[in-house]
Amino acid sequence: xxxxxxxxxxxxxxxxxxxxxxxxxxxxxxxxxxxxxxxxxxxxxxxxxxxxxxxxxxxxxxxxxxxxxxxxxxxxxxxxxxxxxxxxxxxxxxxxxxxxxxxxxxxxxxxxxxxxxxxxxxxxxxxxxxxxxxxxxxxxxxxxxxxxxxxxxxxxxxxxxxxxxxxxxxxxxxxxxxxxxxxxxxxxxxxxx
Numbered sequence: 604x605x606x607x608x609x610x611x612x613x614x615x616x617x618x619x620x621x622x623x624x625x626x627x628x629x630x631x632x633x634x635x636x637x638x639x640x641x642x643x644x645x646x647x648x649x650x651x652x653x654x655x656x657x658x659x660x661x662x663x664x665x666x667x668x669x670x671x672x673x674x675x676x677x678x679x680x681x682x683x684x685x686x687x688x689x690x691x692x693x694x695x696x697x698x699x700x701x702x703x704x705x706x707x708x709x710x711x712x713x714x715x716x717x718x719x720x721x722x723x724x725x726x727x728x729x730x731x732x733x734x735x736x737x738x739x740x741x742x743x744x745x746x747x748x749x750x751x752x753x754x755x756x757x758x759x760x761x762x763x764x765x766x767x768x769x770x771x772x773x774x775x776x777x778x779x780x781x782x783x784x785x786x787x788x789x790x791x792x793x794x795x796x
């Protein structure tokens with residue numbers, strides 16, 4: 604059973620609310636809510652905003668359950684670590700400075716590119732990938748594909764898990780990541796960074 608399902612069902616049961624009654628309160632088909640709770644379909648922002656007051660929890664806590672279900676515990680731990688110690692931005696010679704939505708991913712990749720004495724143009728050629736799209740992925744304005752993560756791992760000689768942790772750290776706040784860690788950690792685990 605997923606963390607999301609376990610926690611929602613526990614709260615609903617504690618408050619004596621059935622899934623059918625919850626579906627009426629948040630104005631969604633009971634079958635659709637059942638599928639969302641069971642993880643067979645995703646909660647949209649609209650339904651997250653409707654169900655959190657019913658559950659009397661914060662949006663961060665709800666999102667932490669989703670993250671704990673979606674990502675391995677060690678990846679969450681790495682994302683927390685990098686979020687707590689973010690890299691400094693790196694200036695690539697002859698590259699126009701642009702606002703980035705992924706400061707950690709961008710800084711880490713740009714640092715590796717410099718260390719390997721590459722340019723993003725050369726990197727795109729090594730990956731056999733369109734440079735414009737690759738730049739957008741590195742800056743976080745486009746979703747980075749698994750194929751690109753695999754290629755970056757190979758060319759830059761870093762584990763794919765590291766790249767995934769940078770993406771995760773850019774996507775969520777430190778508070779949400781820490782809550783997700785707590786959700787998926789047992790009482791015996793200690794968080795060291």
